[in-house]
Amino acid sequence: MKEQVNLKIDNLSVSVDEGTTILEAAKKINIRIPTLCHHEDLCVAGNCRVCVVEQAGLDRLQPACANPVSEGMEIFTNSLKVRNSRKQIIELLIAEHRAECTTCYKNGKCELQSLTNEYIVGENGFIPLVPLKGYTVDEFSPSIIKDDSKCIRCQRCVRTCDQIQSISALTVAHKGGEMKVSTFFEKPIYEVVCTNCGQCVNRCPTGALTEKVYINEVWDALYNPEKFVVVQTAPAVRIALGEALDMKPGEIVTGKMVAALRRIGFNAVLDTDFSADLTIIEEGNELLHRLKRALKDKDPDVKIPMTTSCSPGWIKFIEHTFPDMLENLSTAKSPQQMFGALAKTFYAQKMGVDPANMVSVSVMPCTAKKFEANRPEMRASGYQDVDYVVTTRELALMVKQAGIDFGSLPDDDYDSIMGESSGAAVIFGATGGVMEAALRTVYEVVTGREVPFDGLNITPVRGMENVREASIKIEDPVPEWDFLDGVEVKTCVAHGLSNAKKVMEAVKSGKADYHFIEIMACPGGCLGGGGQPLPTSPEIRKKRSEAIYREDSGKKIRKSHENPEIVQIYEEFLHEPLGHKSHELLHTNYVARQRY
């Protein structure tokens, strides 16, 4: 038990653990101190100074986010001195910021804007700095747009990129009045080590970092009578979309989302969950194939552990950071790209649509998916497999633009084919989900029995621990897999690229002997993706995670290989996992990239 510290905030007594900050102590008694540079996911910065408070006995104001409480402390969060200073600091930020709020993508969701409203910062006389700086907008990346003229230098993005992702694509350059958030040699984001994960976008308090928006392109396709527009929705969208449409975190809105997409006018509303199930079949078989080559055939060329390949942020990260380990990546494409390749081949044939006239749209919790769709490898159908990627946030805007009252929509079902999915696909949206889904199928393929976990819930791989290890012992396999008898299959799950980096360094140095590793670039997995509704916090991600596992347990089918549409596509089109067609459409290769 920690030592208790007693203090007074605005004349109210509060007792908190030693080491608690003034900000946290105030929160405990429901006093809100405004913040900008503070974020629950990040280390304390104390940069913006918006949270300054008065401490009895001290002349200078203290940053509530950074200063710990002490016994007998008396704090005033709203004294005249605090109010005047805070207002002036907000005015300074406004002077530095291109405050063209009405035309800003973040209008209504900007933290600086809401503070400005609270403090009625009108014409304050400070001299606008933006016209003096000669800013240009970096809009070369297919994923992320960076507009320095809106940056307030809180460095949330810098800390995100460093602490959560260990990338430091964004960092601070110059000093004084010239100080700015920039990249290596101030190159465009597109040309540096950025993985497009969008975690910075999720934490930017203003419109300085946003996703590249493709809403208009999608509407244009929808309005074009020549085009057949299909849409796929990723597993993690359905448990978060509601947040951007006035609902609470953790609400499952699958049915309403499908209904809204249909109203918006998509010709077919299909599910990335279908291709997530397909990924499990391909990737699971690839894992078994590799294990066979390694353990039975003693092939020295086969690379173990195999790592997942669904997260495009992770892919670009490994390409930059561990370019000598690309063979450890599963060659299976991500569910988005498997779907894209099949939409303009298998699906187009089935529906009698000319793939040249098909527009393939995906709704993703992710900004890196926008980059992935644009990779030159992703044209297996003969066309760009996925034409436009919109984030959960963009879809919410489209719903609003279409005048749809989302909350009152009746539930609707996905179209068939490529609309059916299992619970195993749903949990792709959470960290550990791909691992769990793969184990449900692989164990059954090898032993003929279900995984020995209550209700198929492989709880050791679930949760929000940074790195989780689990092993599962194979006993009494079917004859084809008898070489696995008694083998303990060692798995590892990591989310957030700083954790991924640690795991891969352990693998590289020979300290880890995993067989299979699941890595998701974003904290919490896709549910915490860079395209998800704002804000994000550990609490919100936990609610989304609970919703994902609720959706899984409510599904009739819980295992990918039991999805009837998966059975059907192998019978009719693909014929066998890792077969010729699969190789052509569902697997890919990677590019070694440099760090600089």
Place this chain on the structure above:
Amino acid sequence: MNKSLKRLDLIFKNEHDADVILEKSLKRSNEELIEDLISSGLKGRGGAGFPTGLKWKLSAEATGKEKYVICNADEGEPGTFKDREILSSVPHKVMAGMAICARIIGSQKGYIYLRGEYKFLVPQLNKTIDEFHELLDKLNLDFRIEIFLGCGAYICGEETSLFESMEGHRGEPRNKPPFPTDAGYKGGPTVINNVETLAHTYSIFKYGPEKFKDLGVKDSRGSKVFSVSGDTPTPGIYELEFGMTLQKFVDDFGDGDAKAVQVGGAAGFCVPRKKFDKTVIGYKGKLTGVSLPTGGSMMIFNSSRSMYNVLHNYLDFFVEESCGQCTPCRVGTQQLLLGIEAVKRGDKSSLYLEQLLSLAETMRITAKCGLGQSVANSFSSIVENFREEMIY
């Protein structure tokens, strides 16, 4: 002119007895040594004036990781050039102070964080360090000193930015607490002292605290090395007693036409002629009149100088040298500079100076480190005392 201020020679007297003083001091207990420092009343000579004895005591009591002794030789305040001279002529005094401190707090590693522009000192300092290490070996003191060369940013003279810089990071101040005595360089308890402070500890251990305390007044004891520049016939480095009035200083060093003295550099205060006799040079405390601390920079301006230009120059400097991390300093300095330009041009009315003074006060009470906090010193004292020069 009649020179009334007594010139002292505690710091620069070349005494060639560092070995004797060191040996003598190391035979005494840590408690005795700290007691000497505390009773001497020595305060930090970098300008902030933290009691040196207390700083050493706190680090000695701090537990945990490896401890460090750092000599802050990042002499960056405009108008100060005394540390360069101390390190050139009596480096062994500084190193002796560091070594005694190391023994007291339990440190094996010391650094001299040397201003990048003082690179020319490195060869001779390294030679002195080598000789000094031999002495330490003879005295069986496990302590080593190394030079760390700064890269020219003013902010790196701020102690926590200096640690960041030494750790290979961007020179930006940290949040305090924790203070360096608990968690400084590499997270270890760290004593960081100005060059001159360390040289003074040597004198205190040599002559005893009483002799030091006899100099100066009340809360400001001992002598101080001043860097005198500007409109003076006798620019240079002078060791003077603490507690003199600015009038006496100007009588000694001015050209007879001094209209203002900037005490403490760009981060310090500007005193107009009419306040010379009421201003005492010393730390804030029980002194009569207005007391002004200084790291030693004394810039004299005569009536040919435009105080608008002086202020403009300081603000230009701050706009460039702010690290840019915190809002009040990064944006505030730019606003102050653009603001006085706008008033001068007539784009803003003279009433705008009131808003700027209020902004300067906000910067003083909300900025993260001493840099942003002290911009108000020069800004407010110049604008308030030379208001008409700002407008016309």
